Amino acid sequence: MSGGVLVAYGTTNGSTAQIAETVAEVLNKAGLQAWARPAASVASVADYDAVVVGGGLYAGRWHRHARRFVRRHHRALAEKPLWLFSSGPLDASASEKDIPPVPGVRRAMTRLDARGHVTFGGRLVEGARGRIAKMIVRNGKGGDFRDFARIEEWAQGIADELTKDATGS
Numbered sequence: 001m002s003g004g005v006l007v008a009y010g011t012t013n014g015s016t017a018q019i020a021e022t023v024a025e026v027l028n029k030a031g032l033q034a035w036a037r038p039a040a041s042v043a044s045v046a047d048y049d050a051v052v053v054g055g056g057l058y059a060g061r062w063h064r065h066a067r068r069f070v071r072r073h074h075r076a077l078a079e080k081p082l083w084l085f086s087s088g089p090l091d092a093s094a095s096e097k098d099i100p101p102v103p104g105v106r107r108a109m110t111r112l113d114a115r116g117h118v119t120f121g122g123r124l125v126e127g128a129r130g131r132i133a134k135m136i137v138r139n140g141k142g143g144d145f146r147d148f149a150r151i152e153e154w155a156q157g158i159a160d161e162l163t164k165d166a167t168g169s
């Protein structure tokens, strides 16, 4: 590994960004170079050895910046080790069972031959942007359902796989 790992994310209220930062931190601690970046800010993925893409879920779809990212860079992504994650459910379900990718993300996985996908719980708290978001919080249905132990464990799996690729062992 020389070019490092890009962890690109699409977020509205910042919680997916924090998941991406955590993934990058675990990869860095494992001795890989990794950077978490907003998906909309990435001009090219050519210089990275591997990519992780994450998006918050909105109305059954990935955040539009994550969708655009995989569309725009699909040729290059198809050639690299790639993992995807989604962040959404505002309950404990994502910690209790494996939640499959939404249809659009499943299609991206197949097209790009992604190595894995996981759905993490989401977060929606006071100050969230948007009318519906505010309504959900006001009705007491918000909260922080991100499971950082699970996020770290998933990221460690990526680190192990990339290290194995690099050493050939």
Ligand SMILES: Cc1cc2nc3c(=O)[nH]c(=O)nc-3n(C[C@H](O)[C@H](O)[C@H](O)COP(=O)(O)O)c2cc1C
Binding pocket: 010, 011, 012, 013, 014, 015, 016, 017, 055, 056, 057, 058, 059, 060, 061, 087, 088, 089, 090, 121, 122, 123, 124, 130, 132, 133, 136
């Ligand atoms: C308008 C709206 C629609 C949402 N739709 C979904 C959904 O379809 N599936 C889901 O699991 N979570 C859904 N959520 C929850 C968000 O995905 C969750 O809050 C997530 O953590 C947001 O990520 P972000 O903070 O990075 O933007 C929705 C939230 C809002 C406000």
